[in-house]
Amino acid sequence: MVVEGVHNFLSSAASGPVVQARDVHLGNSPLPVPHQLPADVRGFTGRSGYLEKLDALIPEAENHGDRAVVISAIAGTAGVGKTALAVHWAHRVRDRFPDGQLYTNLCGYDHAGVPADPDAVLENFLHALDVPAEKVPGDLAAKQCLYRSVLAGRRMLIVLDNACSAEQIRPLLPGEGTCLVVVTSRNRLSGLVAREGAERVTLDVLPLAEAVELLRSILGSDRDRTAILESLAELCVRLPLALRIVAERAATSAVPLTELVAELTDERSRLDALTPDGDEDTTAVRAVFSWSYRALPPPDARVFRLLGLHPGPDLGLHAAAALAGVSQAETRRRLDRLVGAHMLERHGRRFRFHDLLRVYAAERAHEDETATERDAARRRMLDWYLHTASAATTAVGHDSQLRLEPVSPGITPLTFDTPGQVATWYAAEYRNLEATWRYLVNQAWRAVGGRSGKPESCGLAEVGAHTRMVR
């Protein structure tokens, strides 16, 4: 059924139009000023030494017209606050980059295991820089040349979040030192430091005083509580992600802080007993996650774990409602509560997990849902993506060649009136569409007896190739 449809869909994707590299004339109109930074972190605390270190890089960049690009590589463990620092600092200094700010999440540690393709990122950057789709070359090297030409002489700040390797970053570097690039990664990116002279900033967990300050910023500043806040901070191993989750729960709970500390200590002992040889910090963070998860109202906990089945980097309300199999209004309420509990992040109208929470949600989905319920949730979500992709392809005047079964009850795929609407939808969803195809190709591969290895990844879907022409 679905698998057969996808096979047709993929084979037709191969024949989509290809825009060839050619001379690009961008005309004389002023280039737009993109402002792609995500919202600043609410209640950002501490890190003053790191902020100063990053500040010190800017004057160099200003005099750098004919020298190398200034790159700052923020490294550190998951949840330590790399993205928060990069985004907060970028907001602080964005006025010094009057030509704009570019941002992308490279998904280096995405649960789906599919880092963003620099080719697709360049395409999106060029789009943000107002290069018409028909002038974007098909080939990566040509795209890179065009990107460097467009950025030449401009003062832009480029934030490349969550990179997995220097190789992933290199095609995204501008050619001249008028731009400043900030990269975050769990890796140390030694290649980038050695070859491109990147300045490495290694983030550690918060010092105890800053960890307590973070808790206070959410819980209020009652001086008498210092000792108990210190215990709470240590139970969170002073990791910002864990501190935020615990603080949000403590702020909304009627239970006194001392009892919450006792509960969290019990949870930690329970996990210690389950994995006696486990790494202490990992166990501490897992204890925070499970303590918070178990406190969620059951319908919210269900949405949390079902979102862990989503194969792509982020999702909108419609896809979340399809996964959950409840109305959009109900889904919105549950998502809002998860965001309030800091178990989910909201970026504009999209939702995403921190990568550690994504892994945890997927684990919960496998432990706390039956295989039948998981399959049904995936089926609803795939229905939504496939039927919406089919509607998008039809809306830009092509036969999608998808043979889909009727949509599952309660699922409402989007409809489109104009190619512009299709292009907007595609820009938000292309990574999810790729992840969906990849998931389905793997299913098909298994269905025909494939055991080891995976088939080639399928590249951009047909709808992507067509929308490149219209946006």
Ligand SMILES: Nc1ncnc2c1ncn2[C@@H]1O[C@H](COP(=O)(O)OP(=O)(O)O)[C@@H](O)[C@H]1O
């Ligand atoms: N200095 C800080 N002040 C307040 N909250 C922070 C700080 N650093 C991180 N956080 C919060 O901790 C969580 C994890 O931070 P994040 O930057 O996503 O980690 P990383 O990118 O290192 O995995 C986020 O929810 C973020 O809002």
Ligand SMILES: [Mg+2]
């Ligand atoms: Mg991050």
